[in-house]
Amino acid sequence: MDAENIAAHLDARGWTSLRLRSAAASRFEYLQRPDMGRRLDIESRALLDDVASASDAEPDVVFVIADGLSARAIHENALPFLDRIIPDLLGAGWRVGPVPIIEQGRVAIGDEIGERLGAEILVILIGERPGLSSPDSLGVYLTHGPHVGKTDADRNCLSNIRSAGLGHEAASYKLRYLLDEARRRRISGVSLKEDASSPEHLESHADAITFLLPNTVR
Numbered sequence: 001m002d003a004e005n006i007a008a009h010l011d012a013r014g015w016t017s018l019r020l021r022s023a024a025a026s027r028f029e030y031l032q033r034p035d036m037g038r039r040l041d042i043e044s045r046a047l048l049d050d051v052a053s054a055s056d057a058e059p060d061v062v063f064v065i066a067d068g069l070s071a072r073a074i075h076e077n078a079l080p081f082l083d084r085i086i087p088d089l090l091g092a093g094w095r096v097g098p099v100p101i102i103e104q105g106r107v108a109i110g111d112e113i114g115e116r117l118g119a120e121i122l123v124i125l126i127g128e129r130p131g132l133s134s135p136d137s138l139g140v141y142l143t144h145g146p147h148v149g150k151t152d153a154d155r156n157c158l159s160n161i162r163s164a165g166l167g168h169e170a171a172s173y174k175l176r177y178l179l180d181e182a183r184r185r186r187i188s189g190v191s192l193k194e195d196a197s198s199p200e201h202l203e204s205h206a207d208a209i210t211f212l213l214p215n216t217v218r
Helices: 003-012 027-032 034-038 042-054 071-091 109-117 168-185 200-208
Strands: 017-021 061-066 099-103 121-127 138-144 155-161
Touching: 003 017, 003 071, 003 099, 017 042, 027 034, 034 109, 042 109, 061 071, 061 109, 071 121, 071 138, 071 168, 099 109, 109 121, 109 138, 121 168, 138 168, 155 168
Parallel strands: 017 099, 061 099, 061 121
Antiparallel strands: 121 138, 138 155
């Protein structure tokens, strides 16, 4: 993943980025030790703690970008997706926190990031496993009240986000619904269903959302 280039584009949009790493020191270790991809390294923990201490208010939502198992998915989809959802939330008065970019990360690492930043909701964008659907497929996981120890049952997932799958506009629409409901009801996961009545041009993608994806990278 070209984290430096992604950070430059985020900064150019006026969105603060943070460069983080998981406890997996190499790609080999990331693949052999999934548990290490779910936790931050020492330097990243310290950085997040410093950012949280310097902040005047806890964010309503934090978006995390993680390479997962497909850097291509991140390169092709992460910024176009964020370009739709973040301005929408800012315009509605949401406090959007800094955007961490994490290398060698798995889905659950978002729980530690969200907990350390004090986020009400954590959304992690992650490259899905090539072969699961497509090598450019992006997964988006939402967790309300993120903290270490959350399980997959506590998350909602939008999968197969790409130009030939669930498009960025449709995915943003569905995520906005989930964000609003998670905030209003203070829940996420199996208790929160995606019941948005999609605009006509998005209805063809209505079956692209899932709530638990047992085969997706974690």
